[in-house]
Amino acid sequence: ETGVTQTPRHLVMGMTNKKSLKCEQHLGHNAMYWYKQSAKKPLELMFVYSLEERVENNSVPSRFSPECPNSSHLFLHLHTLQPEDSALYLCASSPLRSNNSPLHFGNGTRLTVT
Amino acid sequence: GENVEQHPSTLSVQEGDSAVIKCTYSDSASNYFPWYKQELGKGPQLIIDIRSNVGEKKDQRIAVTLNKTAKHFSLHITETQPEDSAVYFCAASNDYKLSFGAGTTVTVRA
Numbered sequence: 417e418t419g420v421t422q423t424p425r426h427l428v429m430g431m432t433n434k435k436s437l438k439c440e441q442h443l444g445h446n447a448m449y450w451y452k453q454s455a456k457k458p459l460e461l462m463f464v465y466s467l468e469e470r471v472e473n474n475s476v477p478s479r480f481s482p483e484c485p486n487s488s489h490l491f492l493h494l495h496t497l498q499p500e501d502s503a504l505y506l507c508a509s510s511p512l513r514s515n516n517s518p519l520h521f522g523n524g525t526r527l528t529v530t
Numbered sequence: 531g532e533n534v535e536q537h538p539s540t541l542s543v544q545e546g547d548s549a550v551i552k553c554t555y556s557d558s559a560s561n562y563f564p565w566y567k568q569e570l571g572k573g574p575q576l577i578i579d580i581r582s583n584v585g586e587k588k589d590q591r592i593a594v595t596l597n598k599t600a601k602h603f604s605l606h607i608t609e610t611q612p613e614d615s616a617v618y619f620c621a622a623s624n625d626y627k628l629s630f631g632a633g634t635t636v637t638v639r640a
Contacts, residue, residue, distance in 0.1 A: 420573070422573075456539070456632055456633070458534065458631060458633075459619070461627075508573075515562065515625060515626060515628045516562040516581075518576045518579065519566075521566075522573050523571065523572050523573045
């Protein structure tokens with residue numbers, strides 16, 4: 417049972433749609449992350465939030481828009497996506513915003529853009 | 531920036547045999563090396579980690595070794611079991627960035 421819950425598990429959307437991914441952590445952690453996982457490639461860090469403040473944005477296209485309303489919830493708003501954005505999107509949390517702090521991942525949202 | 535290379539990309543072992551996955555990193559400032567296991571349909575889960583002031587760490591059937599001079603680290607799984615079948619990711623971290631390898635798909639044959 418993961419302490420990080422992601423919904424939905426699967427999402428199919430057209431290029432003109434707007435949708436949102438949701439992540440909730442029940443671990444009392446202070447940092448939350450969005451990662452993109454594509455087949456046979458390393459995990460790509462997209463965004464980092466620490467105490468609800470965005471502290472890192474790794475040159476992610478503006479069609480991805482994160483939101484962190486409180487330390488337990490994280491959203492990724494999607495609009496006008498491209499087929500190459502199809503991937504597994506993973507949310508993670510950690511006790512501290514530190515690159516040496518273990519990450520706790522959710523089970524991901526499998527996104528397909530048609 | 532940090533570059534983490536992971537080999538092999540796939541590994542098939544007979545149940546009961548050992549499995550070894552190797553990673554190299556480029557940034558000599560890296561000081562934290564976690565390993566994650568990802569089962570089908572699930573997110574990655576931390577299984578073991580090692581810091582740069584330690585050369586080896588063990589946890590039951592899993593061990594990790596670190597050679598700072600050569601900038602490589604390895605995951606060793608002994609007495610493999612079917613539930614060890616998964617994708618394994620290494621990672622290396624300095625104070626600024628955590629970089630992942632591309633993953634190794636391990637299949638344990640019964």
